[in-house]
Amino acid sequence: MKLLLIGNCQIVAISKVIEDAYSHEIILNKIIIHKTNPSLVEQYAEELSQSDLIISQLIKNKNYPSVLSSDYIKNCHPQKCIFIPNSYFRGYNPDLIYLKYEGLRLVDTPLHDYHSNIIYKGWKKSLSEKETLNLLNDSTTWEKLYKTVASQSFEELKSREVSCDIKISEFLEKNMSHSVLFHTFNHPSNKLLAEIAAQLIQMIEIKTGVIAKNKYKALDRFSVGHEALGKIRTPVHPYVKNQLKLNIPITQNNDLIYRIGKKGEPENLSAKVLVKRFYSYYKTAIN
Structure with a gap:
């Protein structure tokens, strides 16, 4: 066959x-x-x-x-x-985006091909790294920007899978509060x-x-322990944890840790280091 x-x-x-x-x-x-x-x-x-x-x-x-x-x-x-269906859900990581500049997608970023919406906008507004880091950690900022993202993304998924033979929205709805089912919006667990x-x-x-x-x-x-599509893993922000009623522990010290595994051994990056790397990246890639 x-x-x-x-x-x-x-x-x-x-x-x-x-x-x-x-x-x-x-x-x-x-x-x-x-x-x-x-x-x-x-x-x-x-x-x-x-x-x-x-x-x-x-x-x-x-x-x-x-x-x-x-x-x-x-x-x-x-x-x-x-x-x-193409498994795509932004509920766990609504800050994650793809970004184009002069018609071309900006790749090879500190998060592989992804960008942080908050970090990019902070850099674009000429905020200091510390100011942007504060926004990235701030739940009030996340609520203002991402309050409806999870529900809209879920409805879009349900709409897309109508014409599919395999459906995942029911499984996602039943299990989204018990474990993180997406490492990034298009990389399911x-x-x-x-x-x-x-x-x-x-x-x-x-x-x-x-x-x-x-x-x-x-x-x-x-x-088994190895996540097939888990080379890039964004942390669950406290705002997202509360919004989705996730029954998982918050990262120690409430620090956001990004797991990067493009080549060789995985590297864990704090939000502070990630902001610094993205500022340096945009200075080269866009200026």
């Missing part, structure tokens, strides 16, 4: 579980959507045709090859496709990835009749 998975880094993590669950019973190929090449449209179309089952995130971005859009797949391969993978395996079994003999052992991959 040939399976084709299409999507972002979340697909990569989930694909490893699918491979383990089915062992040698499947041939699994992946198309990582942000690495696609428009000149390979015919190759992508051939992969779609030759696959017994297509598992894809919802893809509507016109910058990607048209044959990989969800509408194209639904129209041309209606009987052999499963759609899963192992616990959420395991839920998606479990639903997906069940649907593959229903659609194909092929039983995943090793599914429970495969799902154990997400129960």
